[in-house]
Amino acid sequence: MRKVSKMLFLVLLIVLLLSGCSTPGLELKNRLIVQAIGIDETQDGVRVTLQTLNTEMAGNPNSGADLGEVTRCLTVEGATVSEAISNAAKSEGKQPLISQNRLIVFGRETAKSGLYTHLDYFVRNASTRLTVPVAVSDTTAEELVSASLGENVLTADSITDILDGARYNTNIVSQALYEFVNQLSSELTDAFIPVLRMEEAGEENKISMYSVGVFQDDRMTYELSADDVTALMLLTDKAQSGYFSVDNEAYSAQTVLRIKKTGTKIQSKVQNGKILFNVQVKMTVDILETRSDTPFSLDKAYLLQTEALAQQRISEMIEAAVRRCFLEQNSDPFGFGQRFWKKYPAQFKSDVVHWRNALPTVEVKTQADVSVERVGNGVENL
Amino acid sequence: MKGSAKIGVWQLCCVLLLSRLLSTLTFSPVGAERINSSDYFPSVIFAAMMILLFSVPLILQKHYFPGKDIADVAYTVSPLLSKATGISYVLCFSFFTLVAVARLEMFVGTIVFPDSDSALFIILCIAAACYAATLGLEAIGRVGTISLVLFTGAFAFIMMAMADKVETVNLSPVFYDGVEPSLTAALDAATRTVELAFAAVLLPRANGKAGRAFAVCLLAFTCFAELILFFVFAGLGDFAQTQMFPVHAVAVLSEFSVFRRFDVLLTGVWILSAFIKISLLLYLQSEMLQKVFSRKWNKLYVLLAGLLILVIQVFLAGTVTDYYFTAGLAARAGLYIAFVVLVPSMVIAAALIKRKRGHQHAQSE
Numbered sequence: 001m002r003k004v005s006k007m008l009f010l011v012l013l014i015v016l017l018l019s020g021c022s023t024p025g026l027e028l029k030n031r032l033i034v035q036a037i038g039i040d041e042t043q044d045g046v047r048v049t050l051q052t053l054n055t056e057m058a059g060n061p062n063s064g065a066d067l068g069e070v071t072r073c074l075t076v077e078g079a080t081v082s083e084a085i086s087n088a089a090k091s092e093g094k095q096p097l098i099s100q101n102r103l104i105v106f107g108r109e110t111a112k113s114g115l116y117t118h119l120d121y122f123v124r125n126a127s128t129r130l131t132v133p134v135a136v137s138d139t140t141a142e143e144l145v146s147a148s149l150g151e152n153v154l155t156a157d158s159i160t161d162i163l164d165g166a167r168y169n170t171n172i173v174s175q176a177l178y179e180f181v182n183q184l185s186s187e188l189t190d191a192f193i194p195v196l197r198m199e200e201a202g203e204e205n206k207i208s209m210y211s212v213g214v215f216q217d218d219r220m221t222y223e224l225s226a227d228d229v230t231a232l233m234l235l236t237d238k239a240q241s242g243y244f245s246v247d248n249e250a251y252s253a254q255t256v257l258r259i260k261k262t263g264t265k266i267q268s269k270v271q272n273g274k275i276l277f278n279v280q281v282k283m284t285v286d287i288l289e290t291r292s293d294t295p296f297s298l299d300k301a302y303l304l305q306t307e308a309l310a311q312q313r314i315s316e317m318i319e320a321a322v323r324r325c326f327l328e329q330n331s332d333p334f335g336f337g338q339r340f341w342k343k344y345p346a347q348f349k350s351d352v353v354h355w356r357n358a359l360p361t362v363e364v365k366t367q368a369d370v371s372v373e374r375v376g377n378g379v380e381n382l
Numbered sequence: 383m384k385g386s387a388k389i390g391v392w393q394l395c396c397v398l399l400l401s402r403l404l405s406t407l408t409f410s411p412v413g414a415e416r417i418n419s420s421d422y423f424p425s426v427i428f429a430a431m432m433i434l435l436f437s438v439p440l441i442l443q444k445h446y447f448p449g450k451d452i453a454d455v456a457y458t459v460s461p462l463l464s465k466a467t468g469i470s471y472v473l474c475f476s477f478f479t480l481v482a483v484a485r486l487e488m489f490v491g492t493i494v495f496p497d498s499d500s501a502l503f504i505i506l507c508i509a510a511a512c513y514a515a516t517l518g519l520e521a522i523g524r525v526g527t528i529s530l531v532l533f534t535g536a537f538a539f540i541m542m543a544m545a546d547k548v549e550t551v552n553l554s555p556v557f558y559d560g561v562e563p564s565l566t567a568a569l570d571a572a573t574r575t576v577e578l579a580f581a582a583v584l585l586p587r588a589n590g591k592a593g594r595a596f597a598v599c600l601l602a603f604t605c606f607a608e609l610i611l612f613f614v615f616a617g618l619g620d621f622a623q624t625q626m627f628p629v630h631a632v633a634v635l636s637e638f639s640v641f642r643r644f645d646v647l648l649t650g651v652w653i654l655s656a657f658i659k660i661s662l663l664l665y666l667q668s669e670m671l672q673k674v675f676s677r678k679w680n681k682l683y684v685l686l687a688g689l690l691i692l693v694i695q696v697f698l699a700g701t702v703t704d705y706y707f708t709a710g711l712a713a714r715a716g717l718y719i720a721f722v723v724l725v726p727s728m729v730i731a732a733a734l735i736k737r738k739r740g741h742q743h744a745q746s747e
Contacts (some may be wrong), residue, residue: 009513013506123624126493130621130634178621178635182552185620338551345555 029055031097032088035071036156038141039081039118040107046118048084049142050074050096051156071154073146081121099127102156104177105196107140111213111220116184119218122177130178133163136213136220138197147198147205155207162209163194170230170242170259173212184218188337188355191215192232195223214325214333222329224321231321234281234314235334237264243288246309248302253292255306257285260373268340270347274363277336281314281368287375298375307370314368326359336362389523391590395599397526397662398577398584400533402599404655405574406607407630407648408485409614411623417563418554419615419622424561426607428568430600433575436719437596439726440581444592446734452582453673456729459736467729468674471583472667474721476687478576479663483508483695486656493630494649501696507657508695512688514661515668516681519587522665526658529651536651537610540644543636544613552619570711571607573718582726583666664688 038049054072074092078084088096104122106115122128137144149158163174175183175193183191197210211223212232224232233239245256262283269276287298287306296302325331337355341348352358411417417425447455452471457464483504491500514522557564585592614628617635622628633648668683675683 013510126496130631131637178618178631181624182619182621185623335551342551342553342555345558349558 030094032092032094033097034101035154036103036105036145037101038105038137038145039110040141041110041113042077045077045079046081046084047075047077047142048081049145050076050088051145070152075142081118098125099129101128101132102160104132104134105141105144106136108136108138110141111136114218116218119181123181128177131176133160133174134177134180134193135159135163136193136195138195138210144196144198144207147207149207150204159196159207162207168241170233170239171226172209173229173233184215186338188332188341189335190331190333192333214331216331227317228321228324231318232333234262234264234318235279244313246306246313248305248309250305251292251296251302252294253290255287256289257310258288260284260286266339268343270344274361275340275358277362277364279318279364279366281366283314283368283370284373285310285370286373303372307372310370311368314370315366318366319364322364326362330356330359332359388587388589389520391588391592391595393523393527394584394588395595396530397523397658398580399599399602400526400530400655401580401659401662402575402577402603403533403606404659406610407652408489408627409629410626411628416623417567418558420554420556421564422567422611422615423608424556425564425567425571426604426611428565429571430604432568432572433600436572436578436723439723439730440578440585442730443582443726444585446730449586451586452726452729453670455733459732463729463732465674467725468670470721470725471579472670474579475663475667475670476690479660479691480694482656482659482663483691487695489627489652492626504695505692508660508688508692511657511660511664512684515664515684519665522658522662529654529658533651533655536647540633540636540648541609541613543638543641543644544617544632547635548613548616550616552616566711569715573715576722579722580662580666583669
C-alpha cells in the first residue's frame with residue numbers, strides 16, 4: 001500500500017510538473033519568437049521593431065509551399081518598451097518570446113536623447129539574456145532591424161556575426177547588455193557601443209560596422225574613428241587579434257601586420273601633484289604583407305625597423321585617441337578613472353571628486369613593445 | 383534525547399552548511415544600502431566573527447549540557463520553561479520556514495515561471511517537504527550531504543566558466559566610505575545565519591567532534607561567500623547592484639565552448655537546497671512540538687506546520703515575510719538576536735544557576 005501511494009505521488013508530480021509547454025498560449029506555435037529588437041523614440045513614446053522567426057517557414061523549409069521569408073518584422077508602438085512589445089499580441093495574436101532575442105538596437109536619435117528609460121525593461125525582464133549584444137543604428141533601429149539581407153538570411157544572425165568579428169578585428173567592438181549597463185552605471189567610465197550602418201546594395205541591403213558611439217551619462221555624445229576604436233580595444237585589454245599597417249620610408253614599403261597576441265597593463269601614479277598613467281602594450285605580430293615598388297629582402301634591419309615603427313604607431317594611436325577623448329570630448333571611455341580611484345582612493349576623494357573635471361590635466365604615457373614573430377612564406381618582398 | 387535517532391556530526395554540518403549557502407544564493411544588493419563592491423569582501427570576515435560571537439550560547443550549551451537540546455536544558459530549570467522555550471523555537475522555525483518559502487517563491491516566480499502562477503509549485507514543494515520531514519533526520523542528513531556535493535560541483539562549473547569574464551577593474555577600493563558599510567553588510571549576513579538555532583536543537587543528535595565540524599563549517603561558508611561575491615562583483619561590476627538575484631545572473635553569464643545555460647544547473651541546485659531546508663525546518667518544528675505536547679503525533683505536527691506555512695504563503699501572499707524583507711536591518715537584527723541569541727542565553731544561564739544552587743545545596747547538606 002505504502003509503495004503504491006509513493007508511486008501515485010510520483011505520477012502526480014510528473015503530471016503536474018512536466019506539463020509546462022501545454023499551458024494554453026505558451027506553446028511555440030502561439031509565440032512570436034523574437035530574434036532582434038529595435039527601439040526608436042517617438043513623440044508619444046517608443047516604436048519597437050521586432051524581428052521574429054516565421055515558425056511555419058523555419059519548421060518546414062523544404063515544404064515547397066510559399067510560406068514567406070524566414071523572418072518577419074513587426075513594428076509596434078506604445079508609451080513604454082514593455083507596452084509596445086505587449087501590443088504586438090494585439091496585431092499578431094501571439095505572445096512575444098523574448099528569451100530567444102539575440103540583439104538590441106537603438107536608433108541614433110534615441111541614443112542621443114538617452115537610454116536609461118528604455119533599458120529598464122531589459123534589465124528587469126528575467127527572460128532577457130544578459131549577454132545579448134547592444135548596438136546603435138546609424139539611422140533608425142527600425143531600418144536596421146527590418147533590413148533585408150537576402151532570401152532566408154537572418155538579419156539578427158548577420159549582425160551578431162559582424163559583432164563577433166571583434167575577436168579578429170580591432171576596429172570592431174561588441175558590448176553585451178550587462179557590460180553596457182555596467183558602464184552606464186559608472187560615474188567614472190563612459191559607456192560605448194558599436195554603431196551599425198545599413199547600405200542599399202541593389203535589391204538587397206548590406207550592414208556594416210560604422211563607428212563606436214560613446215555615451216556621457218546615458219546619452220550618445222560622440223563617435224570614435226577606426227584608429228580610436230583600436231586604441232580603445234587596446235586600452236580596455238579587449239583586443240585579441242587584428243591588423244594594422246606601418247609605412248617604412250627607408251624601404252619605401254608599407255607593411256601590414258597581424259596581431260597574434262596582445263596585452264595591456266596600465267599603472268597609475270601621482271607625480272608632482274599630477275595624475276599620470278603609464279600604459280604598457282606588449283604585442284606579438286606576424287608580417288602579413290609588404291608592399292613596395294622595389295624588391296628587398298626581409299633582413300634583420302628591416303624587421304627591427306618594422307618593430308620600432310609599429311611601436312611608434314601604437315603609442316601615437318593610443319596617445320592621440322586619449323587626447324581626443326580627454327581634451328576635445330572631456331570623456332573617459334577607457335576606464336582610467338576607475339583605475340585611479342581603485343589605486344588612490346584617499347587622493348581621489350580629497351583632490352579629484354569629479355573625474356571629468358580632472359581629465360584635461362591627466363597625462364598618459366604609452367610604451368609599446370612589439371615583436372615580429374613570423375614573416376610568412378616569402379623571404380623577400382615581391 | 384532517548385529514543386531519538388542520531389546522525390554523524392559531519393552529516394549535520396553538511397545540512398546546516400547547505401541551508402546557510404542557500405541564504406547566500408539569495409543575496410540581493412537591491413533594496414539594501416548601496417555598498418561599494420569590495421566592501422563586501424571584508425564584510426564576510428566580519429560576519430564570520432559575528433557568527434562566532436552569536437555561537438557563544440551554543441558553545442556553552444554543548445560544554446555544560448552535552449547530550450541535551452535547548453528544550454531539555456530548559457527542562458532542568460522547570461517543565462514550564464521547557465514548554466515556553468519549545469514554543470518560542472516553534473514560532474522561530476515557522477517564521478524561518480516562511481522566509482525560506484517566500485524567497486523560493488520569489489525566485490521561482492521571477493526566474494523560472496515568470497508568466498505563470500507559482501502557487502502550484504509551492505504547494506507541491508511543501509507537500510514533498512512534509513513527506514521528507516516525516517522520514518526523519520537521517521534521511522534529511524543523507525540527502526543534504528549528497529546535495530552539498532551537487533551544490534559544490536555546480537558552483538565549481540559556474541566559477542570555471544566565469545573565469546574569463548572576471549575583470550578586477552570592476553571592483554571598488556576597499557573601505558572607500560570607511561568601515562561602517564562593511565560592518566553593516568556583515569551584520570546583515572550574520573543575522574541571516576539562523577542555522578545556529580537549528581544547531582541548538584540538533585547538536586545533541588550528532589555523533590562526533592562538534593567543535594571541529596563547526597570550525598570547518600564556518601571556514602567553508604567564509605570561503606564560499608568570498609568566492610561567490612568575487613565572481614558577482616568582478617564579473618558583473620555595478621550591474622550586480624541592479625539585479626534581484628546577482629548569483630543567478632553570474633550563472634547566466636557563465637558559458638564556455640559548447641557548455642551553456644549553467645543557470646539551469648543553478649536553478650536545479652537552488653530548488654533542491656530550498657526543499658531540504660524547508661524539510662529540515664518542518665522536522666525541527668515537529669521535534670519541538672513533541673517536547674511541548676505529546677510525542678505520539680510527530681507526523682501530524684509536520685503536516686500541521688506545513689499546512690500553516692502553505693496557507694500563509696498562498697492565501698496571504700507572503701504578507702508576513704514581505705513585512706520582514708522590507709523591515710530595516712535594525713529590526714531584523716533585533717529579532718534575530720532576541721530569538722537566536724538571547725533566549726538560549728537566558729535558558730542556559732538559568733540552568734547553570736539552578737545547577738550551581740543544587741550543588742551548593744547538596745554540599746551544605
